[in-house]
Amino acid sequence: MALKRMLSLALVICASSASSAAYEVQNDFADFKKKYQSKHKEYTDDYTQHYEAYKKELIEKWGVAELSSDTEYVTYSDDKSVKIIANFENDTIEVSIQRDAQGRITADDEKVMVRDAIIEALNVAPKMAAKQNIEFAFTPAKTPQTTLSSKIKKPAKKISLKQDTLLAHLGIEDGKELKAVLSMVEEVPAEKQQAIVVARTEKRLLQQIAQVDQFIEREELPLKQIKRAQGQVAELNSQLNELSQKQDTVTKKNIKSYKIQLKRDRFNKAEKYLSQVAMQANQWQVDQEVLLAIMETESHFNPMAKSHIPAYGLMQIVPSTAGADVNKKIFSINKNPTPELLFNGTKNIEYGSAYFNILMSRYLKEVENPTSRMYCAIAAYNTGIGNLARAFNNGERGRMKAINKINKMTPEQVFEVIKTKTHTETQRYLIKVVNSKNYFAEHI
Structure with missing residues (x-):
């Protein structure tokens, strides 16, 4: 009997210890979760501020903030005076240069700048492109800095392409193919380019509104996410109204734009x-x-x-x-x-x-x-x-x-x-x- 009582007491003590340990683990996890959520929210708020400041800077510099979408990858030089758009739907590469930011440059200089912009922006792996572009800064880290330069460089004797780059995803696998692509660069008249920018910005905003509107209808979404999405729709509609009211002034006049049609089939x-x-x-x-x-x-x-x-x-x-x-x-x-x-x-x-x-x-x-x-x-x-x-x-x-x-x-x-x-x-x-x-x- 005494042995049974001792065993029972031991079991109670063990159960109590296990319960206490479980409670401590649960508390530790709760503290960890609370700190993680707090840190994540702090980062999210910080990222949103950086992203909005980035958009504002682009609007001041270019009239509109053209940003990446489901079919386009968009990036800018470090001083925001050169814009590169790789459009995977239309199969085009576009480079736009703000002339006032460059001072006096010749037509030959601009050709070199177009070449350099394409190589520096697109001769990188997608993973590296995401690290260099503030739009893709999804995890806490130092603010990404683009490696794109607006300075004119001497033509390289030989163009060397890296492996698994955005250029490769556009069908350009080696220096010979890149050289052929660069020979197809065509200048886009300023007025035509201005109309293109306004039209595609409107199309992009309408598409984003439709996508988010449809997403809101999903019944499996938590209320917090629905409210966030509704806020996005309101902001996108505001941008669309502003674009409609100021179509003649939303883009800058001092831009030279160049376009390459890659001509791949589906x-x-x-x-x-x-x-x-x-x-x-x-x-x-x-x-x-x-x-x-x-x-x-x-x-x-x-x-x-x-x-x-x-x-x-x-x-x-x-x-x-x-x-x-x-x-x-x-x-x-x-x-x-x-x-x-x-x-x-x-x-x-x-x-x-x-x-x-x-x-x-x-x-x-x-x-x-x-x-x-x-x-x-x-x-x-x-x-x-x-x-x-x-x-x-x-x-x-x-x-x-x-x-x-x-x-x-x-x-x-x-x-x-x-x-x-x-x-x-x-x-x-x-x-x-x-x-x-x-x-x-x-x-x-």
């Missing part, structure tokens, strides 16, 4: 990613042409793609929705992937492929017709399962309720519902992806 743009896509398609049981079609529609194969939602990389992964879903359901990680991770092309394709697999094999697994399931997964990739379900339920929620209706329809009828009952952006998205899928199916 398949050339995709070629760099074919082996990665084939591997991920096999891993996640997704058709290669579907993955390529999503990449083309989302970013036009721009490794630096970044939208206001925010979404990142080739397949435009939103960390808090698709990214979180993949981490939780596939990798058993209870946090969102970082933007830095999603700017890694291989990882981005992996996340996009895995997320499409989740849509097909989990959220939509009860959809019987494989073509109908594919249409639904494409739409859900863009707008979320909740919004997709509402399209079939006359605005009401209910995944299985929607799936039961889908199973009574032909694939053509399912396509028509998505094309007419979802958000305008999703309607366009489905059509683009399906057309792109058909294109790549013929070319792979």
Whole structure:
């Protein structure tokens, strides 16, 4: 009996000690989490201030702040007097130079400046480009400084290109190809360029507003994120109104602009990613042409793609929705992937492929017709399962309720519902992806 009492007492003491240790660990974790959240908020606020100051400086210098998007990578020289835009959708490289910032320079000098700007801005790996561009400063660190110079340099005897650069992603793999591209530089008349800048700024703002508006409709978003997105829409609308009211004065008159049309076809743009896509398609049981079609529609194969939602990389992964879903359901990680991770092309394709697999094999697994399931997964990739379900339920929620209706329809009828009952952006998205899928199916 005495032995039993001693054992019981020991067990109580052990349980009490374990409970106390667990409590201490829990408190330690709570303190760590509180400090982490505080530090993250401090950094986020600091980044926002830097970003807004950067935009203000660009507006003062250029009249409008042209920034990177899902299809464009935009960067500036250290003194903001040279602007470089790589447009992956239109397959162009554009260099604009503010003449007043340069003093007196000759036409030959400007050609050298165009060459140097392209090499310095685009002869870098995407990861390094993100470190050098304040738009992509997503983690606490020193404020990034661009390496682009506005000073005129002597022509190099030999142009040497690095590996896996933005130039390579634009189809320019070696010095010979770069030399050929530089021979195609054409000057854009000032008035024409001013009209182009105004038109594309308006288009960019309208597209961003549509994307964020649609994102707000997702039922799975936390209220805090919805409010933040609503604030973004208000700010974008304000910028759009200002652009409309001051179209004649929003751009500077003292700019020389040059443009190169790269002239690649659609398949050339995709070629760099074919082996990665084939591997991920096999891993996640997704058709290669579907993955390529999503990449083309989302970013036009721009490794630096970044939208206001925010979404990142080739397949435009939103960390808090698709990214979180993949981490939780596939990798058993209870946090969102970082933007830095999603700017890694291989990882981005992996996340996009895995997320499409989740849509097909989990959220939509009860959809019987494989073509109908594919249409639904494409739409859900863009707008979320909740919004997709509402399209079939006359605005009401209910995944299985929607799936039961889908199973009574032909694939053509399912396509028509998505094309007419979802958000305008999703309607366009489905059509683009399906057309792109058909294109790549013929070319792979």
